[in-house]
Amino acid sequence: MKVVAIGGGTGLSTLLKGLKHFPVFEVTAVVSVTDEGGSSGKLRKELNVPPPGDVRNNIVALAEDENLLAKLMNYRFSEGSLKGHSLGNLIIAALTKIEGSFSEAIKTLEKVLALKGRVLPVSEEHARLVAKFDDGEEVIGEMNIVKKGKKIEEVRLDKPIKALPEVIEAISEAEMIIFGPGSLYTSIITNVLVDGVRESLATSKAKKIYVCNLMTQPGETKGYRVSDHVKELEKYLGKSVDFVIINTRKPSSEVLESYKNEGSDFVEIDVENLQNVVLAEPLLIEIVDPSDGRKKVRHDPLKLASLIERISRW
Template sequence: MISTQNKFDYRQPKVTVIGGGTGLPILLSGLKEAKCDVSAVVTVADDGGSSGSLRTSLNTIPPGDIRNCLVALSDAKQIYKDIFQYRFAPEDNEFSGHAIGNLIIAALAEMRGDVHHALKLLQVMMAIHGQVLPACPYPLVLQAHYADGSMIEGETRIVAEKRPIDCVSVRVANPDKRPDAQPTAGNNVVKAIMEADIVVLGPGSLYTSILPNVVIEEIRQALLDTPAKVVYICNIMTQLGETEHFTDADHLRVINEHLQAKAVDYALINKTTVPYEYIESKETPEYLVQVVHDKQGLLKEKTKIIGADFLNLKESGVYHDQRKLVAEILKIYRGDY
């Protein structure tokens, strides 16, 4: 008789991570190191910096977050990663601020006809361990709705507004060119969610990195239908203009409200106190205070809470420790909770 004691040992855990911003690549590199089969679903609503410029000029999806995720999952030599990440200096006129990788992604999308085929080629060129999937095959515009009934469009404007958001939605960019188009999931995105063992939301900015993906209807429905365990990584700090005064329960509540169901199975929440000097640091002015724990509020969300020390303190700010996150994700995968 064949033993079933180690029934999960025969293959790599399939982990699909959904988000954007700086937090996503950190987790991806940790999952890669742990030999997981990784799919990264990346937001396409960024409209700032190099990504925003290329998105406007070439009518393509913003490549910045995709570039960072490719590098995080790459087994290429470090020199190739460094070239891909190199950003032109401010004095370089029209190239100022552009990362070489952004230009390569945009050029390959034009050469191959779409971003899907461009990324298939890049996966070979960059020796990618896993796959990077745009949440939508074309650029989206993020819409923030406020309690007074007003609405602002564009991630950059929303962040600059710095006032509490009621909910978010997305629409297609350039509606004159796609008058009948609705935001749809990108190639293989729904498949990656449905075939995963674990689906992770975050880490990242709640309203500008995570929710722009969740509100795409096909992705929202896949998150409700997937047999995978859905895990949310709660922010450690509140963010100016997005989650001021938010508790950990508020973060989870907003996720579930946008999912239109209490669909998050597990939430990873930091339980260690952030040192005072990091909260007051001039390097992180967008941080306000540490997210407050709300036990009673969490109980209402019907989610299994996993509290641990997830802190990784750096001069540039407060981050999640990738190895500690990965360790807890693998425990969930093995059924230890």
């Protein structure tokens, strides 16, 4: 079954880690290109290349030898002029210059690493995300949008950019399209805003699945219930998704408190407000983030992939 997974960040890579263990799936990951934070943002600005961070995460997730590769590709320099940069981001930026394009750089890396699937940037072109808040103010740039902490009324790109032809082809051939998990506006919807993507999704007959986030995000989805996430995604798609996957397991009190201190909370489940087919199961796991030693919540990759495999047989 041809599957297209649309998103970015750690959420999409978590999904891919599970899907690659199911030979029935031929996976294409479509990744956002509006990230402006950290190492990706610096390389985007200084070298005029699309942000490599999300692409790196998803390449690592689909690799044969994930653990060894992850250590190398995700190694982040802590001192000197390279402080803050991950080795994987630098490799992708260098390959972009060598191969002449971002997508060709990724193809080269895919061959070297024998990926169980492929990763596509949604576009080769540069654009920034623009948010209009409920008070009428508009802000440009993902980092600036999140910092404002206001309720988002609408998002758009600061200029039109065209989707990569391979992305349109993948969507048109897909039998299943998965949105998320990941930041609603900055990882998922930002892809739909690229010219050609929404149109391709509108004509696609693939099963469409939305994997809802585990926690709300400060500056982006504060106070959002499951139905609010679905409603916003469908507003930009211009049509409904067929299935909504929801996690029912709450984090431990310790982890929940840690998230609350950062303005994030467990996504409230309101199935009664959904018209879609809902699959609600305990999918949450807690992991220790090696970058800061803190406990974080993630979807269980294999449980999530198993659930999606079940939907594929319906």
